[in-house]
Amino acid sequence: MYTQSFDIYDTIYQLEKDYSIEAEKIDYLLQQLPANPTTILDVACGSGEHAHHLYNKFKYSVDGIDIEPGFVEIAQKKNPSGVFIQGDMSNFDIGRKYDVVLCLFSSIGYVQTKRALCDTLTCIAKHLNSSGYLILEPWLEPTNDLSSLSTIIEAVDPKTKIQVTRKRSAYAEENISVLDIEYSIKLPKETKQFKEQHRLGMFSREEMAEAFQQAELIFTYAEQGLHNKGIYLAKLAV
Ligand SMILES: C[S@@+](CC[C@H](N)C(=O)[O-])C[C@H]1O[C@@H](n2cnc3c(N)ncnc32)[C@H](O)[C@@H]1O
Structure with missing residues (x-):
């Protein structure tokens, strides 16, 4: 999560x-x-x-x-x-x-x-x-459309100025909504990338x-x- x-x-x-x-x-x-x-x-x-x-x-x-x-x-x-x-x-x-x-x-x-x-x-x-x-x-x-959950957002931490990009794709597996998320965090010397999957029951x-x-x-x-x-x-x- x-x-x-x-x-x-x-x-x-x-x-x-x-x-x-x-x-x-x-x-x-x-x-x-x-x-x-x-x-x-x-x-x-x-x-x-x-x-x-x-x-x-x-x-x-x-x-x-x-x-x-x-x-x-x-x-x-x-x-x-x-x-x-x-x-x-x-x-x-x-x-x-x-x-x-x-x-x-x-x-x-x-x-x-x-x-x-x-x-x-x-x-x-x-x-x-x-x-x-x-x-x-x-x-x-369960009847809701998930398409609006597939988004890309970019945000900047107001204190550290670190830039975060979150790319999220959403789909349903029966009554579970699955959110596959890719993060990219621009640190001063490197870009950190990782993935998470969130599963929520509808x-x-x-x-x-x-x-x-x-x-x-x-x-x-x-x-x-x-x-x-x-x-x-x-x-x-x-
Ligand atoms: C969408 S976030 C909401 C957090 C906060 N309530 C808010 O409004 O910003 C969902 C939260 O549920 C927590 N969570 C997920 N499964 C949980 C569980 N079984 N027991 C307790 N917390 C859980 C996550 O760690 C996360 O903090």
Whole structure:
């Protein structure tokens, strides 16, 4: 997955996403909730950008978990007030509950299978306070066209001025979307090149609904999400 690219993630996504605006949207959503949420767990937190803005702008206390140790280290450095740990979202136990769990930017697709989707939502449910909420951004559905995911982008790190090129080809293998990615990083004395393959499960709305139900969560879905996908808002059924 991001084993080789974690340290250029922020350089690439500064072009595609505005985490500051997304944090504002999350805060707006959280302010509509009946309880007054203050504690957040960011599942599949990546480089900890949402945590950074949610803490700095709105003073939420944010912890995070991610499977990629490189991301955990970056997120922890960026967010010294939180606790960031390495773990698999389909099988984790942090030993405490939160007012809000986030699972953003389609990270849920990485679990690939319906079984792991149910396990993930069940794990998340165990980390919610009785009045807590999950905010989840889904990945694509099996009927979606993948052609717009085949892109070439060039980005420059604003601090180091290092130039990164990412060439991505996307195709489907049944209900798995496969992203073959080639990176080229222009360092002062050499150009580093490597490839990664990302595989994300595409779950239908019905499969998502079934998984929420099995995890004993009730949910609403809105087309208008934080970025370019919809959003699920879920809470414990009892
Ligand atoms: C698209 S990135 C999103 C990162 C971050 N949430 C964001 O919005 O920038 C997907 C993230 O999911 C993480 N991930 C993939 N599979 C995972 C798993 N099984 N458990 C925990 N994290 C996982 C990746 O390491 C990566 O950080």
